[in-house]
Amino acid sequence: MKQLSRLLVVGLFLIGFNNLQAQDENNPWQVSFGVNAIDVYPTNDQDAAYPTGTLFSEYFNVNDHWNILPSISYVSVSRYVGDGFSVGARGSLNRISKLGDVAADDLSHYAVDGTIKYNILKEKMIIPFIEIGGGYTWVDEIGFGTANAGIGASLWFTDNIGFTLQTGYKHAFEDYGVKHFQHMAGISIKFGGTDTDGDGIYDKDDACPEVAGLAAFNGCPDSDGDGIEDGKDSCPNEAGSKELNGCPDSDGDGIADKDDACPNEAGLAALAGCPDADGDGIADKDDACPNEAGPAANNGCPWPDRDGDGVLDKDDICPDVPGTVANNGCPEVTEAVQKTLLDYAKTILFDTGKASIKTESEAVLQNIVAILAEYKNSKFTIDGHTDSVGSAKTNQRLSEERAYSVMNYLIENGVASSRLSATGYGEDRPIADNNTSQGRRTNRRVEINLVKPSN
Known part of the structure; x- marks a missing residue:
């Protein structure tokens, strides 16, 4: 057994x-x-x-x-x-x-x-x-x-x-x-190890067991014979250098042809191998002004400054009128201009006890429109005032209506509404004595004042 x-x-x-x-x-x-x-x-x-x-x-x-x-x-x-x-x-x-x-x-x-x-x-x-x-x-x-x-x-x-x-x-x-x-x-x-690809390297030791290769590369092939195995060769069918992972560089700019947008012209890595003659960071092939430096936003061409005020047209609210950088290329309202506006505004006449503007004030209003048109990015407030005759409530309402009447005229004649605001102060802000007829006449007025930007 x-x-x-x-x-x-x-x-x-x-x-x-x-x-x-x-x-x-x-x-x-x-x-x-x-x-x-x-x-x-x-x-x-x-x-x-x-x-x-x-x-x-x-x-x-x-x-x-x-x-x-x-x-x-x-x-x-x-x-x-x-x-x-x-x-x-x-x-x-x-x-x-x-x-x-x-x-x-x-x-x-x-x-x-x-x-x-x-x-x-x-x-x-x-x-x-x-x-x-x-x-x-x-x-x-x-x-x-x-x-x-x-x-x-x-x-x-x-x-x-x-x-x-x-x-x-x-x-x-x-x-x-x-x-x-x-x-x-x-x-x-x-x-009992096997050699599937027949390259003399057993599968257990063969990094590429199904593709015949070289012992130097653990059984992996080098199809283009450049000394770089295919698995590590970015261009396995084109001989190249080790520095470029086995890829060729036809123009010698250090950028492999496969990554070079201009493979036959030496260029910069930052521009995918393309040249930049004017050094503005835009490849010549994409630069509308390849020999004159300019921003990408303007296709490689420099921005113009038509009025020569140092503010580029793209940033200049008044590109045809010289102005200041602080005022976005538009001229600034001076004290003299402000005084002129006040002087004009004080001569605007209204029907008695009403907000309707008299026809003889048309010329004055047109002068005001012309001045405001020169200062396109400046904002103004139209302030209405009355004397102390009558009730305070009536005077408040009348001052507001007259201020809005002037503002609406200016808007209808081309001044942007976003630049204007109107306020009525009634009899609260006199600038003369309401006990005299001359003082009351002075207090019945409309003012146009520049709104100064807040810091």
Whole structure:
């Protein structure tokens, strides 16, 4: 029987070797061999003819419960099928001298198992795994089927050689079967690497395993022969320099042709390889005035200043009339102009007790319109005032109506409404004595005042 068990293990190995195909992407095969231990005690098998403990009790009681054959007692082979999964077969043999706490008469034990293994981690030095499967076990020539589940881990010393430690539970289907745990420790060997692209470099060491390449580039190609492998070559089919990642530079401006908007004219990196003759930061090909510096907003041409006041036309509210920078290119209202406006405004005549402007004031109003037209960005307020004759309420209303009457006239004659505002002050701001007829005449007035910008 001992020889039969050994032959069975060898046969199992040969069958697996001839039918399995892959272990992982770089090493398609894995063969393991080592020592196994059988423990029937921590199975909680209440139907057993020998004493057992609760599940996992005295799990590591090696001396009292473990059955170990001091030689190579298991061999396995497996095939990688993708996504961390492997399928395989294992053969093992042992001698049972301990059935729980009861001595046995060296019962023979051998088993054949099919396995499905899942590696929890990949490409690590220590790789834990879980394993399930099923098989057939013989104890003293009595056979029974088992369902198996276990865990373990492999410590890989190199890409090919490692140490595997695992434990698993085998549940017997038949009542007479021996439920037991099987522990294994052994050497694992991965091998059988392939060279898909036939470049003499195995896939596991080939950075480009599906494209034939050079050993100098870890199996990757250099199609244009410029000494830069294609994967790092920005222009793999055109020979170039290392400084430009393998790309050519026809105009020698330090910018690769593929990134150069003007590949045949030396230029600047900031302008995608195009020249800028006038140095205004706009490429000559996009510059309407390539030999005269100007801003991009004006297509590379300088902004004009028609009135020569130092304020460019684009910023000049009065581009045809010289003005000041502080007043956005428009002339500023001087004290003399302000006095003229006040003098004109005081001569505006209204119908008695009304806001209607008399026709003889038309010329004065037109003079005011002409002055305001010269100062296009200046704002003015029209202030209405009365004497103290009559009620304060009536005088307030009349002053407001007269101020608005003048403002509306100016708007109707071309002065922008956004530049004008009107206010009535009634009899509150006299500038002469209301006790005299001359004083009252002076107090009945309209003023046009410049609104000074707030700082």
